[in-house]
Amino acid sequence: MRMLVLGAGLQGSACAYDLLQNPAITEVRLADQRVDRLPAFLQPFIG
Numbered sequence: 001m002r003m004l005v006l007g008a009g010l011q012g013s014a015c016a017y018d019l020l021q022n023p024a025i026t027e028v029r030l031a032d033q034r035v036d037r038l039p040a041f042l043q044p045f046i047g
Contacts, residue, residue: 001025008032013039020045 001024005016008030019028028045030038038046 002027002029004029004031006031008034008038013042017041 003019003025005012005019005028008016009032012030012032016028016030019025
C-alpha cells in the first residue's frame with residue numbers, strides 16, 4: 001500500500017515514520033514546501 005502525507009512538520013514526519021514501520025506499507029511520500037528540513041530520523045528512508 002502506498003501513502004501520501006501532506007505536511008512534513010512535526011506531526012507529518014512522525015506520521016510518516018509510523019507508517020514506515022508497518023510492513024503492509026510499501027511507499028510513503030511526503031508533500032511539503034520545505035522538504036530540505038526533514039528530521040534526521042527519516043534520513044535512512046530517503047532514496
